[in-house]
Amino acid sequence: MxxxxxxxxxxxxxxxxxxxxxxxxxxxxxxxxxxxxxxxFTEVSVICTLFPDAIICDLSAAMYHGYTDRVPGIWHIAVDNKSARNKFKMDFPIIKPHFIDANRLDIGVSEGNIDGITVKIYDRERVVCDCLRHMNTMDGEVFNTVIQRYVKDKEKDAAKLMEYAARLGVEKKARRVVGVWL
Known part of the structure; x- marks a missing residue:
């Protein structure tokens, strides 16, 4: 309200x-x-109500896809980089906005269901690309778990991963880190 x-x-x-x-x-x-x-309301319903254009991303999306067991204490959401920064400052739920160029924001958007609520969330391949982009700042154990679980995932799409990697500027990292396993 x-x-x-x-x-x-x-x-x-x-x-x-x-x-x-x-x-x-x-x-x-x-x-x-x-x-x-x-x-x-659950945290996810609050996020969807307050930020209808936001996309669940990063570790929150990795957890949704089963690529990490570590429950992030904050919700990671992708938003347009032209969004006002101050509207994301709130006490509940705790969110971390990732401000992304409009031409990259919609790459890999899919629908998911969290707590019975339909949400916009990045697909498996986009989650891996985002992890590759942040591999130097991510916890090493979490990064390795995400990559290993993606490689073992029967629903992975290596062609889509490489397409996203090229569009997101992490193609060399994808070939070096993930390509070895595929």
Missing amino acids: RTCELTKEGISYRILQNLIEEGLVEKIKYGYYQWQDEKA
């Missing part, structure tokens, strides 16, 4: 503060609130 929606329904600032103090409403970020009951 947004503050303006609450005001339309006759909930004043004072009433809202009382609801927050009683634990019935939670502030998600400035101007956004949610009810806290058995139907309270």
